[in-house]
Amino acid sequence: MEDLLRPIYQERASDSSTLGIVIIEKTKPNSPITDNFDVILLIIVREAMEDWFVKHYELDGGKTAAMHIVTEKLLMDWIDTSGYRKAVEWVINGKVTFDRNGYIAQLKDQLRDFPCGRRNLRKAMEFGKLVKSYNEVKELYESQQLKDAYSRMVHSLHYLARLAVIEKGYHPEVTLWNQVKQIDPEVYKLYEELIESDEEIEKRIKLMILAADFAISTRAEVSAKHLLDIIRTQNEAWTYADLKQHEAVKPYVLDLAAMLTYLTEKGLLETELAPTKGAGVYQLKYKSVS
Template identity: 60%
Template sequence: MENLLRPIYQEKASQKNTLGVLLVEKIHENSPVTDNFDVILLIIAREAKDEWYVKHYEFEGRTAAMHIVDERLLNEWIDTSGYRKVIDWLTNGSVIFDRNEYVANLKDQLRIFPESTRQLRKVIEFAKLVRAYRECRELYEAKHYLDANSLMVRSLHYLARVAVLERGFHPEITLWNQVRKIDPEVYKLYEELMESDEEPDKRIQLMLLASDFAIHSRAEQGAEHLLSIMREKDEPWTFGELKIHPEIHHYNLDLSILLEYLVEREIVDTVLVETKGEKIYHRKYQVAE
């Protein structure tokens, strides 16, 4: 396979801004990791013309997809899980070109999984978890049980990713196979939802109770990235100040619902500041002591 694709990747490897080339082959007949292509060529470039350029090939009855990804975008995907497959490509792909051991160092970084990156990933997934759970509860209370069931499945996926990150691992494409090995309690919740013989309303009611406890017990750890930023200054923060903070922009769309949840759990306090309007106050936030 590599020999057949050599003319394609050699041309890219000869360019000075190419940092590395990896090859990922399809293992199973149906492969979500490779989008069912027989092979993926991942080419990492510095200051690429396009942030993400993709080209498809066919040869001898086989298919290939070439992804040329700018280094900055790749790092953003790694930090935020913006494109989940790329972690698998980097971890399991064969290195066929490596300029100055760039790819080798990147693989080491993935294995080490720095605490700062893990905290960011956790708060992104935790904020999505809180939103999905809240939306599920609203749909349940409105008696839209089938829609609530869909949101419950989604919230359990976010919970599973948080659980994997807590153990210091990157969530994989085959997430539940991974969770079954490292967090049986979270896996059991998913199994009960999928296999329960209860009526939809009873099933979701039980899942909401169990999920509420699972989320509550992880709240401080899941939101630690945000809480550590809020502790950087003694004065309380306005929502606007937090929203534009450069380290929060990856999850600012879920920031409002996350803050509200932390306030409800008394992990974050609100501080009311008078305005010119009578009995109208600006709301600010600080970590509870």
């Protein structure tokens, strides 16, 4: 199969903008990693007219292939924000067919190392989604929307699982629960208890709300370090608007309000009241307690 694709990627390799080319072959009948294509051809370029260009092929013999041409900038954004998780696995596990000046080799090392700065950002992103989702579970449970509460709890445990994987220094994979089973059995057990228990759905959700509350609160300070470090960069308290505009917060800005409220409730942040033009109305400001 690679022989049939060689003319395509050799042409791309001759382009001075191409940084590296990786091939990923399908190894199972159902392959979410390759979107069920028999082979993925990932071509990383310095710059291009489109940040992400995709082309599908059918090869002699009925095999299928997908070519992804991705700019370095977009790929790094995917890596930092988990915008397209498969791409990370493609880089880590793919076969390198072209590597300009060791670019792919360095990128593989970087992904395996998962630098602390990137890890803290990813933890904050998953923590924000987790807190917001968990709050929705409680609201749905209290209003007796049990099926919706159950569905949202599954999502919450998914965010918790991704957070657990990142804490251990790994990138979450597409086959997340198989990964979590090896890395964090306690989180995996929560998932099993939710989906496999013989208890009625209402009791399952109630028990899981208690378990999830403990799991989230014990991780809060470490998981929100990225945001807490930003807040600690100045002695004055921050308004929500100021934090919202901070460039480093943008990857999780949609979950920022939920994070601030949760961290305040848990005593990791404290609030100050600033007078406004309205009598008896104050603007909330946030600062670290330490």
